[in-house]
Amino acid sequence: MLTTGMFLLEGSLLSPNPGLIFWTAVTFLLLLLLLKKLAWGPILSALEEREKSIQSAIDRANSAKDDAEKLLSKNKDAMNKAEVEADRIIKEGKEYAEKMRNEIVTKAQEEAKKIAAQAKAEIEQEKQQALNALRDEVATLAVKGAEKIIRMNLDAEKHKAVVEGMLEDLSTKRN
Incomplete structure (x- = not known):
């Protein structure tokens, strides 16, 4: 049995056989040449193409x-400019609003003064008219009273009653 075991070892792939080594090397070299001619070029060109496309993508990304x-x-510059412009516009708007408010207040005060002066003038005019009307009424009443006194040729008590009556007429006409 030992002999059969040796035979197995002799013919196995693990034992160095010069013919097998030669043909394995020839097959490997032929396969290598065949791959170099047929596959190596396309593989390298595909790798180069891939490298170029990756480099191109990196360049585009950069x-x-x-x-x-x-x-x-x-x-950022545009935003900063816009903020500065907005601040300026807001400031101008506030200044304009304050100016308009001051003008409106001034006009309102002037108008109030005019209205007050006009009201005072109207009151004074109406007062003068009332005084003039009162003077006219008093003068008319005085003339009528004097006329009555002269006609009646009255004594002191009748004279007093006539004057009181005239005063009463005067006070009722005023109210």
């Missing part, structure tokens, strides 16, 4: 990043 940073910077 370019897009630079563009985005520039755009972000421009947007």
Whole structure:
């Protein structure tokens, strides 16, 4: 049995057989040449193409990043300018509103003064008219009273009663 076991070891793939080594090397070299001619070129060109596309994508990404940073910077500048402009407009609006408020208050005060002066003038005029009417009435009553006194040729008591009657007439006409 030992002999059969040796035979198995002799013919096995683990034992160095020069013919097998030669043909394995020839097959490997032929396969290597065949792969180099047929597959190595396309594999390398595919790898180069892939490398170029990756590099192109990286370049585009860097370019897009630079563009985005520039755009972000421009947007920040525009926002800052817009904020400054908005602050200026708000300030001008407040100043204008304050100016308009002051003008309106001044006009209202002037108008109130005019109305008060006009009311005083009207009151004074009506007072003068009332006084003039009262004077006319008193003069008329005095003339009528004097006329009655002269006609009646009265004594002192009748004279007093006539004057009191005239005063009473005068007070009822005033109210």
